Amino acid sequence: MPADRSLERLANATLLVPFEAHDAPRWLLEGLADGFAGVCVFHNNIEDAGQITRVNARIAAAADAPLISLDEEGGDVTRIGQRGGSEYPGNAALGAIDDTDLTQAVHYSLAAELHTLGFNLDLAPSVDVNTAADNPVIGTRSFGADPELVARHAMAAVRGLQGAGVAACAKHFPGHGATHQDSHTELPSIDAAPDLLARRELLPFRSAIEAGVRSILTAHIQLPGLGVSAPATLAPEIVTGLLRDELGFDGMVITDALDMHGVSGDIGVPEAAVRALAAGCDLLCLGRFAYADEVAAVRAAVVAAVHEGRLSGERLEEAAARTADVRAWTAGQASTPATGAVGIGLDGARRAVRVTGELERLHAPFVLEVDAPAGIAVGEVPWGLSPWFPQTVRLDAEKADVADLLASASGRDLVVVVRDAHRYPTTRAFVDRVCQARPDVVVVEMGLPVWRPDSRAHISTYGAARVNGQSAAEVLGSPTAASVR
Template sequence: MSDPSLERLVNATLLVPFPGAAAPRWVLEGLERGVSGVTLFAINGNVPSAGGLTALTAGLRATSEALVSIDEEGGDVTRLAHETGSPYPGSAALGALDDTATTWRVHRSLGAELRGAGVNLDFAPSADVNTADDNPIIGTRAFGSDPELVARHITAAVSGLQEAGVAACAKHFPGHGATSQDSHLEVPSIDADLPLLERREMVPFRAAIEAGVQSIMTAHIRVPALTGATPATLSPAAITGLLRGTLGYDGVVVTDALDMRAASGAMGIPEAAVRALAAGADLLCLGSKEYEDSVRAIREQIMAAVREGRLSAERLEESAARIAALKAWLAVPRTAEVDRAVGLEAARRAIRVTGSLSVAAPVIVELQAPSNIAVGPVPWGFGPWAPDAVPVDAETADPDELLARATGRPLVVVVRDAHRYAGHRALVTTLLSARPDAVLVEMGLPVWRPETAAYVATYGATRANARAAAELLGLVGEETEAGGTITSSEAG
């Protein structure tokens, strides 16, 4: 095979990142030479605004029919709304609501927003079954801990996105929900035998395949019973054996970002790229900072592996054919309308309340919880409706000072995944011991539920989740679908 032909085959496997609000020349030239597409990152400045994103993708389209991918889950993990928080609740809230028609509407509207902005491949939804309470990377990104519930919502989410003309990407195969480590930082391991994988992790992925999902993303996790010590992204047993063979999936397989330590920490991204392709992956998501020089090194390593016989050209040709089929699917016109009203509607219906919420002009104390790497620096909390809310560091906060602020006024304490932080639980316990009339709002997973306060579970920290809770607390009038508000007296 000639070098130009081989280079074009290798280029077809690449989803490249870049900095800024316009694609640089090396990206546009790469697309002309067969690079399949790009991955957009808010942290790279690729999503400056809705109009800016549309202009950026139009520039990409002028060069080729590129795949334009993004990690937009419509919940806590949002790129379109990274500056404000998503107007749609995430998977945990939709799973708590358990109305598949609403899940479909949310994802169809999200797909319409993406397609309107020129994005055609969405790294969503999460097909993970979140069975580990202390999971640091999935949590509210999963529809729940029951495989059948997750499966029915995966079907609805995939169908909604793809009806809007955006290729869905079910992730993270073979399932990241039973892990207690973050694959951005280390290699998580799942201690599950193959029968357990089949009746738990595989149920949502089978549903996604039956729903016609256009792509599936691998996880950088090891399952000793399946992959041995090798992460699934680099494991032929996981991709070619289980996903392709047992589950019968013949669509596009995308890697999770190869700059994550669990994939490439021991060997470097170029070698991880070779091993992922050899294992059966088709598209390589490189990460957020792998620019021109890195892309060149990755390309050269893959080409060298083919020349050395470690990777066959036929393996790359299989990937090229699958990617061409994906692009052909995307070329079929599909339209859907943006329906943002469904986001707030779903967030309201997903909230679960225990106890009385009879509060007026409360003092709001928000315990600042770190976001994981996947979520990133997206704002959360009641700030838009309660600008005087008190943000506190649970490790250094003075409970007496906080209690003094709330003298003679209702107290609302806001947490996010309190079950994961001992210092947060300790501070909340102290505050509630002094103020058993306080309201506790959990904006993560409602795992830890103290009995001494009124309790609100939003199942997510998106703007929609926060707005719905703010309405319940009387911080803001109820917003109508037309965009107006209903004051408390009008709402009765």
């Protein structure tokens, strides 16, 4: 058995840690020098491009090729676009277009930008097959509900990201798309037979593996159809048996954030970390708020588990070796010139827009936006049409005075903007009332277009990124949309 000091360094080599603010704290830099595998950057760490580039340079200098990662999916889930919205369409928009060359090009451009900012690991793409319309955590993060479509775009996204020198991470294994719960707050379950899982959930992961994806991230979900009651992240049958042995993946397995209730709510993060390593995971994503003391507690739990015989030293060495392999790969990637994010992102978003019904040119439209709660994975990212229609009114569907709003819109074209209206009964009721009073209303859906009201025209953007909003504004005839680049 390795000595305690060696064990601590091995444990450190499995840790992907967050940090508190806009600069790298001393404890983080010292931990990197002492073997931390890397960091996970969240929106609270990013002020602007210059600041995060400087911080990432400090992190990179603190160790030998540490992993510098973030969740940058484009579309609704963005860290570099948290303040203003992403300049890239998300997966749902790309799936609606179904042009794999575009998907690869978008992800290449995204990775080139990330590489310039100092990132070398992107916790993307999401390759979940979103078959549950009311899925609260995936939705527009998925390329779609067709496994073959998702599989071909998974391959394109991986090739795009890694072609520009950023390690990709296919997620959420073995597939989070059929869930009706959010694993941030509870443990979802997918009760599907093995043959269904194989031809639906697993197909995109096979495609990502074929594309040479450097890492795969696990899901905190139950799979009773496979006889597994533990979260997949903690189940050797899933991580080692299914992913390693059956699918043949030999790259780095990353846990989804271990502070999520679906994996650690009943046992705590340190114990979840031990069980994840024992199951076959290599890199422990600790979540957003696990700082110095919490990181030390996880490391201590891992070392203690080796001493107790619950976790073998060989398993820890294997995990550390896999993280080292990916770090070495990132160190060998040359810088790639950015290819024009706004151009390719906006062009893609424009191609994704779908219009049904009769849409005539609007003059000085009165725009109402029905607020929708942001999912935990998305966070508070601005969305909507207000950058192009400054007098836009944002409202709460439960509290809105429909008669008053209709009076304000009298004599003007009326536009109502929603996001995933199919998930919110009060939103649908509000829109129905407006449609009854104003049959000429135009409805813009910036989530999944599952529900369509009886309106004159319906516009689907397949996402709420900034470029999706601009594309809708252009269709609505905003005089400023086409000039905002």
